[in-house]
Amino acid sequence: MSQRLEKIDNIRGTYDLTPPKSERWTILEDRLIEIVRAYGYQNIRLPLMEQTSLFKRSIGEVTDIVEKEMYTFNDRDKHSLTLRPEGTASCVRAGIQHSMFRGETPRLWYLGPMFRHERPQKGRYRQFYQLGCEAFGMAGPELDVELIQMTAKMWDALGISHLLELQINSLGELKERNAYKAELVTYLQDNKSDLDEESQRRLDTNPLRILDSKDEKTQEIVVKAPKLIDYIDDDSRAHFEVVCERLTKLGVSYRINPALVRGLDYYNRTVFEWVTQHLGAQGTVCAGGRYDGLVAQLGGESTPGFGFAMGLERLYELVDEHSSSPLPQPTPGDVYLVSGSEQQDYAWKVATHLREHPAGIRVIMHCAGGNFKKQLKKADKSGAPMALILGEEEEAKGEVSVKFLRESKEQVRLPLSDLPTLIKKELDASA
Ligand code: HAM
Numbered sequence: 074m075s076q077r078l079e080k081i082d083n084i085r086g087t088y089d090l091t092p093p094k095s096e097r098w099t100i101l102e103d104r105l106i107e108i109v110r111a112y113g114y115q116n117i118r119l120p121l122m123e124q125t126s127l128f129k130r131s132i133g134e135v136t137d138i139v140e141k142e143m144y145t146f147n148d149r150d151k152h153s154l155t156l157r158p159e160g161t162a163s164c165v166r167a168g169i170q171h172s173m174f175r176g177e178t179p180r181l182w183y184l185g186p187m188f189r190h191e192r193p194q195k196g197r198y199r200q201f202y203q204l205g206c207e208a209f210g211m212a213g214p215e216l217d218v219e220l221i222q223m224t225a226k227m228w229d230a231l232g233i234s235h236l237l238e239l240q241i242n243s244l245g246e247l248k249e250r251n252a253y254k255a256e257l258v259t260y261l262q263d264n265k266s267d268l269d270e271e272s273q274r275r276l277d278t279n280p281l282r283i284l285d286s287k288d289e290k291t292q293e294i295v296v297k298a299p300k301l302i303d304y305i306d307d308d309s310r311a312h313f314e315v316v317c318e319r320l321t322k323l324g325v326s327y328r329i330n331p332a333l334v335r336g337l338d339y340y341n342r343t344v345f346e347w348v349t350q351h352l353g354a355q356g357t358v359c360a361g362g363r364y365d366g367l368v369a370q371l372g373g374e375s376t377p378g379f380g381f382a383m384g385l386e387r388l389y390e391l392v393d394e395h396s397s398s399p400l401p402q403p404t405p406g407d408v409y410l411v412s413g414s415e416q417q418d419y420a421w422k423v424a425t426h427l428r429e430h431p432a433g434i435r436v437i438m439h440c441a442g443g444n445f446k447k448q449l450k451k452a453d454k455s456g457a458p459m460a461l462i463l464g465e466e467e468e469a470k471g472e473v474s475v476k477f478l479r480e481s482k483e484q485v486r487l488p489l490s491d492l493p494t495l496i497k498k499e500l501d502a503s504a
Contacts, residue, residue, distance in 0.1 A: 086191070086199025096403040101389055102184060105204055105227055109182045112223050114206055117181040119163040125153040131162040131367060133338025135278040142189040156188035160205045161339070161364070161380055162371070168209060169373035178210040196355030196387050207380035209368070214315035216379050217343040217363060218323070224347060224359050224381060225325045232398035233391050237358060239325065241345040242333040243313035245305030247366065253304035254280055264294045284332040300331040309342055316343050339364040345381070351395050352387055359383035406437035407500055409452035411445060412463035419468040423461065423489060430493045453478055458503060459496065479503075
């Protein structure tokens with residue numbers, strides 16, 4: 074007897090999405106995309122690999138992502154490549170490359186895997202999926218509101234609004250932030266010995282991130298620190314006020330969180346995060362903000378931008394475990410077709426007739442032989458609500474027998490031409 078070879082498993086921090094979860098995941102994606110489209114956003118598909126310099130220049134050299142999380146490698150041509158850790162940089166790169174920004178206001182969305190070498194845990198993966206939106210060429214606050222309100226609509230549609238809190242802040246402009254940084258560093262230097270180790274290190278590299286520290290003692294110091302919002306100039310303040318007012322008018326509740334600074338360097342003015350208490354430590358489901366300097370920073374003509382990205386693993390889990398309107402449990406087929414070995418021609422005819430019917434009926438053909446009993450057992454296991462039985466008699470009369478697998482209803486036999494109407498009626502009744 075030959076020996077079984079050793080199995081090969083997936084890489085740590087990655088996962089497989091298998092049915093039925095993969096099907097429900099697709100339903101979730103479709104619902105999100107429907108909303109994105111309702112706001113006039115168009116799909117952009119971007120490479121998973123980019124030149125490493127793209128992320129260094131956009132996300133920032135001294136951010137966690139660039140310092141310690143990127144999958145960077147030299148390819149066979151000795152080019153330094155990186156698996157994208159996020160989508161904004163690529164989106165801006167593509168927009169510049171294809172002259173999409175000149176006098177235009179493109180609204181774009183993307184969905185796909187991102188890669189970060191983080192310590193895997195619940196809600197944190199090394200390959201994870203983001204749905205993101207990016208919009209360009211609009212400097213006013215209405216765009217900020219459009220994107221934030223769009224995400225609120227998504228939570229409504231998914232029945233999870235009550236589980237999420239919107240936190241917003243304004244980072245002002247770079248020069249305002251630098252003035253603030255200087256004040257913050259002075260304040261924190263006075264308390265340096267009480268800061269956690271990572272924060273002490275950040276004092277020299279990225280002091281704003283200290284505001285994000287989860288360390289309790291550091292948090293106590295941070296609470297009393299100067300607030301960025303007090304340093305932003307009149308224009309930034311007015312912009313932020315319009316965002317807040319408009320959100321209120323639209324019925325989107327929010328909390329201003331002065332410590333919200335985001336972990337990527339490209340932001341200015343409005344930033345936001347949607348946070349939940351229901352997912353443990355990884356509670357940020359969606360995040361984004363304005364990045365008016367990024368296009369110029371990546372070599373394009375100065376063009377304002379605003380966007381967000383949501384982590385689909387976190388969103389799926391929130392919906393799956395806590396939604397007030399759960400995702401349906403999809404079955405692979407509406408009907409399961411069983412037939413005698415002599416009725417194969419007829420079986421193909423029936424299957425084709427239903428699959429091509431405008432009602433869009435999903436048909437699983439048995440395809441595996443065996444007697445009717447065995448086939449019906451498979452039909453039952455498939456989850457399909459009905460089995461279609463094609464025997465000698467049915468074929469002779471051009472009819473089909475319908476067995477209801479999930480209800481105690483009498484089996485019926487009817488002409489093939491009447492079949493789609495009956496199936497549709499049954500499906501609608503159980504929807
Ligand atoms: P981010 O905050 O790095 O922002 O990521 C956005 C979302 O992606 C997070 O809130 C989280 O839900 C999800 N996420 C991040 N890392 C992981 C991980 N390791 N495992 C699972 N989910 C994760 C950005 O990526 C920006 N590009 C967002 C943006 C778009 N800003 C403007 N436009």
